[in-house]
Amino acid sequence: MADGQVTGQEGRRVVGAGIRARLSAGEMAPGQRLVEQELSETFGTTRSAVREALQDLAAEGLVELIPRRGARVRVISVEEAVQITECRAALESLCARRAAASAGDADRAELRAIGEQMSRAVADGDLDAYSALNRRLHDTVARASGQEVATSLLDRLNGQTVRFQFRLALRPGRPAQSLPQHLAIIEAVVTGDGAAAEAAARAHVDSVVAELAATPQRTGAVDSEAAVP
């Protein structure tokens, strides 16, 4: 890849996107140090660009920035993941209610399609497809609601918990549990029943909270101080 030198303003985006991607892919463990020069060489940008990208990521809560000590991938405890998910429940139920009232025909058609594909994915045992559809469902409801502020908050919150979401979807029996909940949300939004949509969304995310609460603490963080020999 004759990448060459990535110029400043773009470097910021490149580094940000790159770290985000590795974060989601689990290639960067929570607690891992992020050294500016190292990153600048990896992505072929200047240190300034890396610096700015790290600021962005810190503002999003993905990275922890300690003065004079550099950046680390932020460690999100199960406890915090639960709180994040509780906020998601509050905001997604708002979106679901509004989506039921104001979704366009295209949105409703897409929701129906997602529902069918989800059922098929579960029947086929295709977890990856189901997981992708899951994200797409939540996104579609959020966008269809017209609640741009809530949507952007949800994006931020989801970014922080991708790691946990990933682990949850792999639990045996979890898809069988969540599929009917997803279908209930879709049904309510498509038929325009706001109250039912709100309730269904809340019930669904609350069940994620319950699932999270039953999660063991250690999640593969790079331990810096809490190592038990």
Add this chain to the structure above:
Amino acid sequence: MADGQVTGQEGRRVVGAGIRARLSAGEMAPGQRLVEQELSETFGTTRSAVREALQDLAAEGLVELIPRRGARVRVISVEEAVQITECRAALESLCARRAAASAGDADRAELRAIGEQMSRAVADGDLDAYSALNRRLHDTVARASGQEVATSLLDRLNGQTVRFQFRLALRPGRPAQSLPQHLAIIEAVVTGDGAAAEAAARAHVDSVVAELAATPQRTGAVDSEAAVP
């Protein structure tokens, strides 16, 4: 003021706090340009510090940062303020419910005190005091809930709407309308009735939404393009 030169790391905080304060005080109008060199002279810091502070403010949604064109105070439309307030309703009702369940004795005592002072402020027609107590009430409920994630989201959202809140509190009859709502929230949290607290918080913030929706569009922005001669 023998201020001297404020050094980098602190300059960032100083500039951030300074702009925030002027923003809240209405000394900086929405749409106003924020020129880096100008700010650096005002606050006695370097341009770098100003730059970083502006990034922070942009991440918080208080400032709009257009590449190659500089920073402006972000214009928040009434429509957006409504959406922000709807999110607040969702998150504050979550906090109220949890606060009812998990507030400590100190929190409950403080809430009672706030209620009494609020009643007195309204009776005295002291709008400033009432406004300050209003903020303190919402803060106290959020903190007492133990929902740190929701609390930090609410902080951010409130920062964006201070201007609107300010205007609302000045409407004749508004305090008389909101006081019983505030007292209902306090009563429910203090007595530990989670469902009532959630309902009361939602009702209150929803009434703010209604009030906002009845707001004329122009809010004193520095018009750059939409000026009507």
Add this chain to the structure above:
DNA sequence: ATCAACCATATTGTCAACAATCTCGTTGAC
């Protein structure tokens, strides 16, 4: 063997000069 002081190195923070770009008033043609 243990511990504290110390030093070399790695890493982040700061700054000022330079480059690139935009803004806006001026000029000139039609």
Add this chain to the structure above:
DNA sequence: GTCAACGAGATTGTTGACAATATGGTTGAT
């Protein structure tokens, strides 16, 4: 009079060198 091209000044973006600080290992005393 209107409009487009131009250019000077203002403003933001970028860079590289330097300063300040933290880190981790080494040394030497006890």
